[in-house]
Amino acid sequence: MDMQLRKVTMDDAHCLFDWVNSPSSLNNKKKTTSLIGWQDHVNWLQNRIDHDSVVIFMLELGGVAVGQTRVELKKAGLIVDIFIAEQCRGRGYAVKALTLLKEAVHHLWPNKRLVAEIKQTNKSSIALFLKAGYQQVRLESGFCILENK
Numbered sequence: 001m002d003m004q005l006r007k008v009t010m011d012d013a014h015c016l017f018d019w020v021n022s023p024s025s026l027n028n029k030k031k032t033t034s035l036i037g038w039q040d041h042v043n044w045l046q047n048r049i050d051h052d053s054v055v056i057f058m059l060e061l062g063g064v065a066v067g068q069t070r071v072e073l074k075k076a077g078l079i080v081d082i083f084i085a086e087q088c089r090g091r092g093y094a095v096k097a098l099t100l101l102k103e104a105v106h107h108l109w110p111n112k113r114l115v116a117e118i119k120q121t122n123k124s125s126i127a128l129f130l131k132a133g134y135q136q137v138r139l140e141s142g143f144c145i146l147e148n149k
């Protein structure tokens with residue numbers, strides 16, 4: 001499997017919009033749980049692309065987008081988000097993406113730890129991060145906090 005990470009551009013807005021508004025994305029989001037409007041999404045994406053503290057990567061196989069992963073630099077560390085398109089799940093793509101993400105952000109922020117804040121009910125994602133080498137450090141208000149140093 002030859003997966004590539006490339007930084008998103010505004011040309012990816014439609015694809016990311018469909019993904020963010022899919023049930024498995026909304027159900028597992030930290031804050032937003034209702035449908036996101038197009039203009040809010042465009043503003044959100046432009047803002048992220050313009051800021052050095054955020055990187056969003058498209059995950060591609062042979063030039064075809066299969067998902068996205070994002071890191072945002074916050075006080076707690078580099079907060080990770082990942083989404084794999086539903087029809088592409090269960091093939092090891094998310095584990096591969098988290099490995100590539102670690103390599104990519106290591107060059108940008110060598111001394112920062114990767115942190116995942118996953119709803120305790122999102123068992124498959126907790127299993128994913130554990131498989132990708134993250135360790136559970138604590139439970140916090142219904143979230144499982146995992147870190148990869």
Ligand SMILES: CC(C)(COP(=O)(O)OP(=O)(O)OC[C@H]1O[C@@H](n2cnc3c(N)ncnc32)[C@H](O)[C@@H]1OP(=O)(O)O)[C@@H](O)C(=O)NCCC(=O)NCCS
Pocket residue numbers: 024025028080081082083084085088089090091092093094095096118122123124125127128129131
């Ligand atoms: C979580 C998600 C990224 C997993 O993507 P994926 O490509 O299917 O994951 P992988 O195929 O790489 O699976 C890796 C491991 O994750 C765990 N896992 C993934 N899907 C699972 C499921 N449905 N049930 C149980 N464990 C699961 C398993 O441990 C799996 O390893 P295994 O196949 O050896 O058992 C995907 O389901 C998704 O996009 N979910 C919605 C968004 C989300 O919840 N993101 C996490 C919050 S940031």
